[in-house]
Amino acid sequence: MNVVLCDDYQQMSTQAATVFAECLAANPAAVLGLATGSTPIGVYENLIARFKAGEISFAEATSFNLDEYIGLHRDHPQSYYYFMHQQLFNHVDLPSQRIFVPSGVESDYGAYCQWYEDRITEAGGIDLQILGIGSDGHIAFNEPGTALGSRTHITELDHQTIDDNARFFQSKAEVPRRAITMGVATIMDARKIILLATGEHKATAIRDAIAGPVSSECTASALQQHPDVTFYLDSAAACLLPAE
Numbered sequence: 001m002n003v004v005l006c007d008d009y010q011q012m013s014t015q016a017a018t019v020f021a022e023c024l025a026a027n028p029a030a031v032l033g034l035a036t037g038s039t040p041i042g043v044y045e046n047l048i049a050r051f052k053a054g055e056i057s058f059a060e061a062t063s064f065n066l067d068e069y070i071g072l073h074r075d076h077p078q079s080y081y082y083f084m085h086q087q088l089f090n091h092v093d094l095p096s097q098r099i100f101v102p103s104g105v106e107s108d109y110g111a112y113c114q115w116y117e118d119r120i121t122e123a124g125g126i127d128l129q130i131l132g133i134g135s136d137g138h139i140a141f142n143e144p145g146t147a148l149g150s151r152t153h154i155t156e157l158d159h160q161t162i163d164d165n166a167r168f169f170q171s172k173a174e175v176p177r178r179a180i181t182m183g184v185a186t187i188m189d190a191r192k193i194i195l196l197a198t199g200e201h202k203a204t205a206i207r208d209a210i211a212g213p214v215s216s217e218c219t220a221s222a223l224q225q226h227p228d229v230t231f232y233l234d235s236a237a238a239c240l241l242p243a244e
């Protein structure tokens with residue numbers, strides 16, 4: 001497990017974007033695992049700038065997003081499908097047929113979750129996965145108590161996550177209560193993982209993820225058992241880490 005301390009959000013975003021650029025340079029047909037939320041927006045902005053400068057191309061790549069709210073159609077402004085198109089897909093050359101964002105409006109989620117897993121397997125597995133972290137230690141929407149062996153599934157959002165994400169909606173009552181999410185084991189199958197966090201409100205989760213026991217109470221702690229994971233943190237997010 002590697003930890004990179006960054007001066008600020010901008011530097012963190014640039015460094016993470018460089019990891020994507022290197023991945024695409026090594027393998028233009030790379031399979032990318034993508035996240036939503038506030039944290040990766042700077043990375044996506046940086047990737048768009050590199051694409052527009054002719055430095056990178058997504059033309060042969062494939063992407064899989066981590067999660068989606070249940071009940072939101074893809075044209076809902078708070079759906080993760082909509083978010084990804086606004087923040088990245090509309091601005092780069094990733095072909096739409098190789099963009100996978102879990103659907104929030106399926107009728108048979110048992111079959112659909114397996115279908116999503118099968119698409120990842122069929123694509124050859126995820127080469128590079130970017131993650132944020134919830135203030136409750138979640139990765140994707142694997143809330144405290146989720147089995148570390150879990151695969152793509154439907155989950156109830158934790159009250160903490162509903163509170164945290166209320167900022168994106170008109171009111172807390174509008175935040176969906178359920179989501180479809182890749183499981184912890186799905187994420188752990190990625191060949192390389194980067195996790196980004198800024199701000200003091202993430203410090204407890206970062207401490208538990210890096211220095212706590214591997215436990216489903218902080219699903220990010222499972223990353224301790226991954227062979228190639230790097231945390232990119234600002235000093236506020238890293239402030240509770242024990243001195244080496």
Ligand code: F6R
Nearest residue numbers: 035036037038039132133134140
């Ligand atoms: C988003 C996701 C979540 C977020 C996390 C942090 O696809 O899977 O785990 O990464 O909730 O969100 P932000 O970045 O908004 O603090």
